Amino acid sequence: MERVNFNYSMKNIPLPSKTAYLKTMISKLESLIKRMRWKAYFFDHGSENKCTSNNFGFKSPNSPPQNIHLNAFEHDLYDMIRNTEFKYTPNKFQQQLRNDTKIIKQNDKVIVPADKTNNKYKVSVNEYNKLLTENITKSYKKAESSTIESINKEAKSIATDLGISDRVEQYQQRSSFITMKDHKENFENNTKCRLINPAKSEIGIVSKSYLDSINNTIRDRTHVNQWRSTAETISWFTKLEEKNNRKFIKFDIADFYPSISQSLLNKSIQFAKSLHIDINDTAVSTIMHARKSLLFNQTSVWVKSENEEFDVTMGSYDGAEICELVGLYFLNELSKHFDKDDIGLYRDDGLCCFRNLSGPQMDKVKKKIIKIFKDNGLAITTECNLTVTDFLDVTLDF
Numbered sequence: 001m002e003r004v005n006f007n008y009s010m011k012n013i014p015l016p017s018k019t020a021y022l023k024t025m026i027s028k029l030e031s032l033i034k035r036m037r038w039k040a041y042f043f044d045h046g047s048e049n050k051c052t053s054n055n056f057g058f059k060s061p062n063s064p065p066q067n068i069h070l071n072a073f074e075h076d077l078y079d080m081i082r083n084t085e086f087k088y089t090p091n092k093f094q095q096q097l098r099n100d101t102k103i104i105k106q107n108d109k110v111i112v113p114a115d116k117t118n119n120k121y122k123v124s125v126n127e128y129n130k131l132l133t134e135n136i137t138k139s140y141k142k143a144e145s146s147t148i149e150s151i152n153k154e155a156k157s158i159a160t161d162l163g164i165s166d167r168v169e170q171y172q173q174r175s176s177f178i179t180m181k182d183h184k185e186n187f188e189n190n191t192k193c194r195l196i197n198p199a200k201s202e203i204g205i206v207s208k209s210y211l212d213s214i215n216n217t218i219r220d221r222t223h224v225n226q227w228r229s230t231a232e233t234i235s236w237f238t239k240l241e242e243k244n245n246r247k248f249i250k251f252d253i254a255d256f257y258p259s260i261s262q263s264l265l266n267k268s269i270q271f272a273k274s275l276h277i278d279i280n281d282t283a284v285s286t287i288m289h290a291r292k293s294l295l296f297n298q299t300s301v302w303v304k305s306e307n308e309e310f311d312v313t314m315g316s317y318d319g320a321e322i323c324e325l326v327g328l329y330f331l332n333e334l335s336k337h338f339d340k341d342d343i344g345l346y347r348d349d350g351l352c353c354f355r356n357l358s359g360p361q362m363d364k365v366k367k368k369i370i371k372i373f374k375d376n377g378l379a380i381t382t383e384c385n386l387t388v389t390d391f392l393d394v395t396l397d398f
Contacts, residue, residue, distance in 0.1 A: 001127070001191070004111060004120040006100060014097040018086055025081055033074055037064035056206045058167035115179040115194045132178050132297065135195040139258055140295055140302040147301060148173070151292050155203045158286055162206065174198040176295050197295045197313040204317030207290040210283040211321035215328060217277050224331040225344030226324060230392045233351070236344055242355050243398045248386035249352040249366055254379045256348035257319060260326055261377050262291070262310040268329040290318055323347050333372050338365070350380075351391050359385065 016024070041064050104111060110128040112121050123131075152170050159165040176199070181192040219226055227233045240246065253259070269287075273279055293311035295302040304311045312322050327345045334343050343352045354365060366384050373380045383389070388397045 001188075002122040004122050006120070008093075010113075010118075012093075012097060014101050015094050021086075022081065022084070025084075029077055029081065033070075033077070034064055036070060037067055040067040040070060041065060053163055054209075055164055055167060056162070056209045058164050058202075058205070061166055113179050114182045116181075116183050119180070119182055121180050121182070128178075131191065131193055132176070132195075135178055135193050136176065136295065136297055136302060139195075139305055141305045141308070143294065143301045143303040143308065145301055147303065148294060151201065151294065154289055154292070155201055158203055158206075158289055161282065164206075168202045171201050171294065172199055173294075173296050174200075176297055194314065196315050197293065198315045199294055199296050200313070200316045201290060201292070202317070203286060204290040207287045208318035208321050210279075210287060211318055211325055214272050214277060214279060214283075215321060215324045218272055218275060218325075218328045221275050221277075222328070222332060222335075222340075224328065224335060224340050226327055226331060227344055227346040228324075230394055233344065233346065233392060234394060237353070237396050240342075240353055246353050246355040246398060247357065247362065247384075248389045248396070249354065249362070249369070249382060249384050250386060250389050250391065251350045251352075251369060251380045251382045253348040253350070253373065254381060256323060256378070257312045257314050259378050260312045260322065262288075262307060264326060264329075264376050264378075265291075265310075265312075265322065267376070268325045271329045271332060272325070287318070287322075290316070320347070330373065330376070333376075334369065337368055337372075346392060349391065351389070351396075 044067075107122070109122045109124055112123060112128065114120065148171055155168065155171070156165060159168040176195060176197045178193040178195055181187065181194055184190075184192045215226075225236055227236065265287075269279060269284060288310075291310045291312065293304070293313050293316065295313075303309075312319055324347070327347065331340065331343065331345055334340070338352070338354075342354055344350070352365075352369070354362070357365065362384055366382050370380060370382065388395065390396075
């Protein structure tokens, strides 16, 4: 394994070829014209023809009718593309991107990104396949190919009931991949990886919509500290009183996504209902259907080993929202024993800031936090008695 450093952000985009540029430009122009035609159609026909049902963000498969008043304008736009001229302007950075892209394409090794850093690692194809297989077989088992058809049929039934069957696509079969956890101890000798599953059902988009509404309502009613950005964390820390008498406990939920069980999710949903949040049977069945996840590796289909009909995958449409719902449940459980203003959670990263606690008291608090998660099937790692800590991408210091 060889570490690779490109010394620039991987978000930089090399200049495309003329053909690729024109294809993208035409595609974007067609999208623009389609939206303009729909806008003109609804403007001409009034609001009575607008769709009032919830389509959960899925676009209509129908094509908008032409508008005579837009024809000349559309013609001019297409002429603009036909008459596009290209001029080569030397640029050292773009040349570097072009050369690096060429080297990557010609290389016989796989470049794997790190999980939480900007590092990249060059590994052989055999080594990469070995790591990928090990991470798959750790939690998954092979499934019958007919499983895909069964899930698609159930998804079609849900989509039909919601009136969006003409907008939802079948299960997206995309190959899984890994990222390197190079922030873990002894990474060079004991390589840890995160398994990413980009294959997902579009019913997850509907589930995400339901979960967003549920989570927002819980946050509004409980006022617990579930952070969704670094700025929110800093705002919480700034408002803390008596900082000189405080110390941190930082904890990390191990393998949060795959460790969420069906019973834990059910507990979280019941917690939401206890706050008098209206969660109907359709929402619950949709959320649970989105948990029927498949993993693809080359020609093989895989399902979860322990509960093949329940999985929370990284990369799914609603995976982050599931974690937030479960996180809100845990914040409520923690608030039964501690001041909720002293505890916060961002996905799988938690931070507590207690005051006036001795060493033995702090140790007792740590054990209580560990027990709350353990009783719900999750393991956490902790760091205690900290006066300075790195959390997310900032350093907090008293």
